Amino acid sequence: MKENFKNEGIYTGFAQGYDLVMRDVDFEEWALHILRLRDRHGFKGNRILNLACGTGVMEPTWLSKGLEVVGIDQSEEMVEEARRKNSMYPTLDFRVGDMRDFDLEDRFEMITCLYDSLNYLTEPGDVQRLFECVKSHLSREGVFVFDVATETNILENFTSTTYAENLKEFAYIWENGYNIKTKICQSDFAFFHRDPKTGKFERRTETHYQRMYTTRNLTQWLRKQGLRSVATYDGVTLEPAHSGSDRIHFVVGHDT
Numbered sequence: 001m002k003e004n005f006k007n008e009g010i011y012t013g014f015a016q017g018y019d020l021v022m023r024d025v026d027f028e029e030w031a032l033h034i035l036r037l038r039d040r041h042g043f044k045g046n047r048i049l050n051l052a053c054g055t056g057v058m059e060p061t062w063l064s065k066g067l068e069v070v071g072i073d074q075s076e077e078m079v080e081e082a083r084r085k086n087s088m089y090p091t092l093d094f095r096v097g098d099m100r101d102f103d104l105e106d107r108f109e110m111i112t113c114l115y116d117s118l119n120y121l122t123e124p125g126d127v128q129r130l131f132e133c134v135k136s137h138l139s140r141e142g143v144f145v146f147d148v149a150t151e152t153n154i155l156e157n158f159t160s161t162t163y164a165e166n167l168k169e170f171a172y173i174w175e176n177g178y179n180i181k182t183k184i185c186q187s188d189f190a191f192f193h194r195d196p197k198t199g200k201f202e203r204r205t206e207t208h209y210q211r212m213y214t215t216r217n218l219t220q221w222l223r224k225q226g227l228r229s230v231a232t233y234d235g236v237t238l239e240p241a242h243s244g245s246d247r248i249h250f251v252v253g254h255d256t
């Protein structure tokens with residue numbers, strides 16, 4: 001029987017705590033790295049469509065470099081947080097949308113999908129739908145940059161591991177397991193938010209599924225949609241990706 005790894009109701013209770021949980025990630029450096037990849041491969045362009053933009057952690061950096069940014073994310077709560085947090089930048093445009101199925105009737109010189117967001121597509125058909133949407137929204141000379149978490153990363157950090165933190169207004173427990181056969185990493189989260197009025201903690205739970213994909217499959221599916229992987233990079237570096245990479249960035253252009 002086929003198992004059901006549907007991501008439903010995710011990034012709801014997480015939205016208000018996301019930036020706290022990720023506070024050690026250098027998003028500014030990561031955003032600059034994406035521009036470095038664009039420049040290194042001779043792509044140009046100042047309009048970015050950021051798929052699965054989350055709380056809009058990279059957008060201020062791109063804006064400071066003179067770029068125009070549209071972000072879309074399927075979680076209303078994440079988009080709400082992105083808008084609230086970036087309200088001082090009225091030109092940033094955050095919208096609710098599904099990266100597997102959108103039509104903005106526009107083309108962008110750069111499209112991004114970052115921080116494991118592609119891994120959230122648990123069916124190969126969904127990844128291909130994403131690539132199809134990217135193909136139709138990418139300008140002729142445009143570049144698509146995305147990253148994936150690899151199986152190496154999951155085996156090292158997310159196999160039967162639990163992370164937890166007890167912060168003042170917010171606490172979480174994050175339990176992980178990986179099934180090497182299905183290539184699915186399951187993360188069970190419990191979030192505890194303090195209600196400022198009552199001082200009591202409210203508990204909310206979410207189960208996230210992420211699938212690990214091989215470079216070979218992703219490259220084939222890109223090609224099937226008329227896109228071409230120009231290069232793959234190890235983590236947030238300019239070194240080529242290798243079998244031990246725990247994150248791989250793909251730099252992609254039109255094939256035909």
Ligand SMILES: C[S@@+](CC[C@H](N)C(=O)[O-])C[C@H]1O[C@@H](n2cnc3c(N)ncnc32)[C@H](O)[C@@H]1O
Nearest residue numbers: 011052053054073074075098099114115117120
């Ligand atoms: C790990 S977060 C990354 C957010 C952001 N890119 C960052 O760098 O912080 C994954 C994001 O993917 C979004 N997501 C998952 N599936 C999606 C889909 N089908 N369409 C759009 N967004 C999706 C989630 O809502 C969440 O905001």
